[in-house]
Amino acid sequence: MKMRLAVTVAVAMVVALVGGVRAMNVEQLTEMAAVMGEEFETEIAAARASWSAFNLTMRDGVQLWTVFLNLHSEGTWPTVVIRSPYGPDGTENLADLFLPFGFVVVEQNQRGTGQSEGNFTFWSTCPDDEADTISWIKQQSWSNGQVYIMGASADGINAILAMRQQQQELGQWLIFSLGVGYAAAFQGGALKQNLAKEWLKGMQDYRPDAPSYYETVLLPHEQYGDWWQQRTLNNDSTITFPSIFWAGWYDIFLQPMMDTFEGYLYKSVDPQQSRMIIGPRGHCLTEHPFLFPDDRYAEVWSYETALSIYGNGTLPASPLYPRWQRAMAKYLGVDGYKAAHNLERYTLYVMGPSRGAPPSADVTAVAAENTTGMYWTTSPEFPQATTHNLFLDDAERLQELNPATQNSKTYLYNPNNTVPTVGGNNLELACGPHDQRPVENRSDVLVFTTGPMIEDTAVVGRIRVRLFVSSDRVDTDFTVKISDVYPLLKGGDSILIGDSIQRMRWRNGPEQNAAPMEAGEIYEITIDLWPTAYIFAKGHRLRLVVSSSNYPRFSANPNNGLPLDQSGPILAANNTIYFGGDTPSAVELPVVSAEQIPRNVPIP
Numbered sequence: 265m266k267m268r269l270a271v272t273v274a275v276a277m278v279v280a281l282v283g284g285v286r287a288m289n290v291e292q293l294t295e296m297a298a299v300m301g302e303e304f305e306t307e308i309a310a311a312r313a314s315w316s317a318f319n320l321t322m323r324d325g326v327q328l329w330t331v332f333l334n335l336h337s338e339g340t341w342p343t344v345v346i347r348s349p350y351g352p353d354g355t356e357n358l359a360d361l362f363l364p365f366g367f368v369v370v371e372q373n374q375r376g377t378g379q380s381e382g383n384f385t386f387w388s389t390c391p392d393d394e395a396d397t398i399s400w401i402k403q404q405s406w407s408n409g410q411v412y413i414m415g416a417s418a419d420g421i422n423a424i425l426a427m428r429q430q431q432q433e434l435g436q437w438l439i440f441s442l443g444v445g446y447a448a449a450f451q452g453g454a455l456k457q458n459l460a461k462e463w464l465k466g467m468q469d470y471r472p473d474a475p476s477y478y479e480t481v482l483l484p485h486e487q488y489g490d491w492w493q494q495r496t497l498n499n500d501s502t503i504t505f506p507s508i509f510w511a512g513w514y515d516i517f518l519q520p521m522m523d524t525f526e527g528y529l530y531k532s533v534d535p536q537q538s539r540m541i542i543g544p545r546g547h548c549l550t551e552h553p554f555l556f557p558d559d560r561y562a563e564v565w566s567y568e569t570a571l572s573i574y575g576n577g578t579l580p581a582s583p584l585y586p587r588w589q590r591a592m593a594k595y596l597g598v599d600g601y602k603a604a605h606n607l608e609r610y611t612l613y614v615m616g617p618s619r620g621a622p623p624s625a626d627v628t629a630v631a632a633e634n635t636t637g638m639y640w641t642t643s644p645e646f647p648q649a650t651t652h653n654l655f656l657d658d659a660e661r662l663q664e665l666n667p668a669t670q671n672s673k674t675y676l677y678n679p680n681n682t683v684p685t686v687g688g689n690n691l692e693l694a695c696g697p698h699d700q701r702p703v704e705n706r707s708d709v710l711v712f713t714t715g716p717m718i719e720d721t722a723v724v725g726r727i728r729v730r731l732f733v734s735s736d737r738v739d740t741d742f743t744v745k746i747s748d749v750y751p752l753l754k755g756g757d758s759i760l761i762g763d764s765i766q767r768m769r770w771r772n773g774p775e776q777n778a779a780p781m782e783a784g785e786i787y788e789i790t791i792d793l794w795p796t797a798y799i800f801a802k803g804h805r806l807r808l809v810v811s812s813s814n815y816p817r818f819s820a821n822p823n824n825g826l827p828l829d830q831s832g833p834i835l836a837a838n839n840t841i842y843f844g845g846d847t848p849s850a851v852e853l854p855v856v857s858a859e860q861i862p863r864n865v866p867i868p
Contacts, residue, residue: 292545292563293416293439296595297357303591304364304584311335311363319381320372322396329379330397333359334368334406342410342574343401345370345433347394348419349377349384349467358414364584365571368406372397374422376471383474384467386481387425387445388494394426398433410434412574417441417517417547418463421448424524427497436507437570440547442517443524445495446488446774452791453770454741455486455828457819459516459691483829488774500527506537506573510566513615514696515546516689519726519794529609537573541566541611542797548695557638558867559613564592565604579603602868611642614722614861615697616799617748617759636720637799640865647861649725649854654714654806656843662714662808662851670845675708677740677812677823678836683709685817687760689794693817700747700758700809710810710841713749721800722861725854727762727793729808732847734787737837738780738825739769743814744791746851748798749805758807762793765818769825780825786842790852797861808851812839 301308311333319327334341344362351373359369375393376384398411413436415423420441427443442448449460464477475481485491509525511518525540532538543562571579579585580603593601616637654662658671683706687698704711729744745763750756766789769778781787800806813820819828823835843849 292560294357296563296567296592297360299591299595300364300588301357301360303587303594304360307335307364308360311359320397320400322375322393324392326375326382327380328375328393328397329373331371332368333363333371335363336366336368336406340406340408341366341368342408342412343368343370344412344414344574345372345394345397345401346414346419347372347374347390347397347422349374349422350418351378351470358416361567362414362571362574364588365575365579365582367412367574370397370401374418376474377467378470383471384477386477386495387422390422390426391429391431394422395429395431398431402432412436412570414570415439415441421445424497425495427503428494428499430499430502433505435505435570435573437510437566437573438507438521438524439510439566440512440515440517440521441524442520443497443527444492444520446492447520448517449482450486450774451818452765453486453767453774454765454821455483455819456516456817458685458693458816462692479829484827486770486774486828487778497524497527500531503528503532506539508538508566508569508573509540510562511540511542512546512562513542513544513613513796513798514548514689516691518542518546518689519792522795539569539607539609539611541569541607542613544613544615546689546695547691549692550690550694555618556613556615558640560596561604561640561867562613564596564601565607565611568592568603569607598868600868604865606642607865608642608644610644610646611640611865612647612724612797612861614639614641614724614797614799617750617754617801617804636801639863640867641861641863642865643860647724647856649723649856652853652855653848654808654851654853656712656808656841656849658844660710660712662712662806666848666850667844670842670847672840672842673710674838674840675710675811676836677708677839679813679820679822679834681708682813682815682820683743683811685814688763688814688817690817697759697761700745700760700807701756704758704809706811708811708813712808712810714806716751716803716805717800718802720802720858722798722856722858723761723800723853724795724797724856724861726795727854728852729764729791729793729810729850730788730852731791731810731849732786732788732842733768734783734785734840734842735768735781735823735837736783737823737835739767739821740781740823740837740839741768741812741818741821742766742789742791742839742841743811743818744793745807745809745814746793747807747809748800749807751803761798762796763814763817764791764793765814766791767821778825778827786847788847806851806853810841812837
C-alpha cells in the first residue's frame with residue numbers, strides 16, 4: 265500500500281485548546297467493581313462482614329499487612345491475590361470482582377507501604393514476598409492450592425517482577441504495568457520527571473524518615489546496571505500459565521508492557537491462552553480530552569478473560585453468569601451484554617479523528633460522526649506494517665523523497681525556558697491527544713508537515729524518527745512529536761499521536777557508559793515514539809515537531825553532561841537538525857492496509 269500525499273506549504277494556525285476529561289483505567293476498574301458490588305450486594309456484604317486483617321511475616325521477619333476476604337463458609341477455594349503499594353484501602357473494592365465467583369481474595373500492602381513494615385524497595389523484594397504469601401495461602405484449610413494474581417499499575421509491576429523467581433500461581437490479570445523497572449522512570453535516557461518524582465513522593469509519605477526515594481535512590485541509577493537488573497523480568501521461560509494483559513495507547517507503560525507480553529509469548533512454556541487488549545486510554549489522572557466510543561469494552565473483556573482463565577473457561581456455565589452480564593451491561597450503559605469469546609491474541613482499538621468530544625457527549629453521535637477509525641479489531645498476531653519514510657526538507661515539509669541537497673536548521677535551547685508538556689503518555693499531567701498548536705510557534709521548535717492525505721492512511725506499530733543532529737554542548741536532548749493536523753474547516757487542530765525523547769549522552773543505550781558529544785560532529789539518532797493504532801483521515805496531514813524539551817514530562821537537560829545526582833551550571837545550547845543529502849532525517853511510519861485491521865469485533 266503506497267502512502268499518498270499531496271504536498272502543500274504549511275499555513276498559519278489559530279491557537280485553540282481541546283477540553284474535556286476522561287477517567288483512567290483504575291478509576292474505570294473501580295467503577296466496574298462498584299457495579300459488581302451493587303449486583304452482588306448481599307453476597308459481598310457477607311464477605312466484608314467476616315473479613316480479617318493481620319500481619320503476615322516474611323522470611324526476613326518483616327511483617328506485611330494482609331486482608332483475607334471469603335464469602336464461603338465451607339470447602340476449599342481458589343485464591344486471587346492483589347498486592348498493592350496504595351495503602352490499606354488501595355485495592356479493597358477490587359475484591360468485589362471475584363468474590364461472587366467462588367474465589368477468596370487476599371489483599372496485601374507491599375513492603376514499605378501502607379501498614380506494612382520495611383522500606384519500599386522498588387520491587388526488588390517482591391519475588392520473595394509473593395512466594396512467602398502464596399506459600400502461606402496454600403497451607404490454609406480454605407485453600408485448594410490454586411492461586412491467581414491481579415495487578416494494575418504498580419500492583420502489576422509487583423506481579424510481573426515476582427516472576428524473577430519461579431512462582432506458584434496459575435494465571436495473571438495485568439493492567440497498565442511493565443516488567444522492566446527502568447522503563448518506569450526513564451525513556452530515551454531521559455528522566456520521566458513528573459511521573460517518577462510525583463509518584464515517589466506518594467511512596468515517601470509512608471516512610472518520611474527513610475532516605476529520599478527520589479534523590480538518593482532513583483537519581484544515582486540513571487544508567488541501566490545491576491541495580492535495575494534486579495528489577496527486570498529476565499526469565500520469562502519459567503512462566504507456565506496464561507495471562508491477560510490490558511494496555512493503553514496513551515499509557516505511561518505502553519511499550520515496556522508490550523515488550524513484557526511478547527516475552528511471555530515467545531519465551532514462556534505455553535503462551536497459547538495469553539491475550540493482550542490495547543485500548544485508547546492510559547493512566548491519565550487529570551485531563552484526557554477525547555471521548556472514544558466503545559472504549560470501556562477493554563476493561564470488560566479483560567475482566568471476562570481473567571475470569572475465564574481463573575475458572576478454566578467455566579464462566580458462561582456459572583448460574584451467576586446472567587447477573588454478571590446484567591452488571592456489565594449496566595457498566596457499559598447498554599441494554600445487554602454478550603460475551604466476547606472470539607478475541608484473538610491481540611485486540612486493538614483503532615483510533616481516528618475526533619475533535620475533543622466532552623465526556624457528556626452522546627457516544628452514538630460521536631461514533632456516527634467519525635467514520636475513520638474508532639473501532640476494535642482482533643488478530644492472532646500484531647499487524648505487520650510496511651515502513652514508509654517521510655523525509656524532512658528545507659521548506660518545513662515531510663515528503664516521500666529525500667532532498668538531494670543537505671540543509672539544516674538551528675535553534676537555541678534554553679533549559680530555563682522549556683517547551684511545556686501538553687498531553688501525551690502521562691500520569692498526573694494532562695494526558696492523551698491534546699492540541700499542540702499552543703507550543704508549535706516557539707523559536708525553539710521546528711515544525712515539518714505533509715500535504716493533505718489523498719486517502720485514509722492506517723498507522724499501526726512503532727513510529728520512529730531518524731534524525732541527524734549536532735550541538736555546541738557536550739550533552740543535550742532532542743524531542744519529537746507526531747500529530748494529526750485537521751483541515752482548517754474542521755478547526756485546524758494539531759492533535760498529538762505520540763512523543764518521545766533522546767538524551768544524547770545515552771544515545772548508545774542506557775546500559776553503556778555516558779558518551780559526551782563533540783562540538784560540530786553530526787550524530788545519527790533514532791527516537792522511538794512507541795506504538796499506536798491510528799488512521800489519518802483523507803484530507804488530514806501528518807506533522808513532526810522537533811525541539812529539545814518537553815517539561816515536566818521529561819526533566820530539562822542543563823546541557824552540562826553531568827549525572828542527574830550532581831549539580832552544575834545550566835547552559836543554553838545551539839542545537840542543529842540536518843536533513844537531505846547524506847543526512848536523510850525522516851519519520852519512519854508503520855503503514856498497514858485496511859484489510860489488516862478489519863472491524864471484526866462485534867459490539868453488542
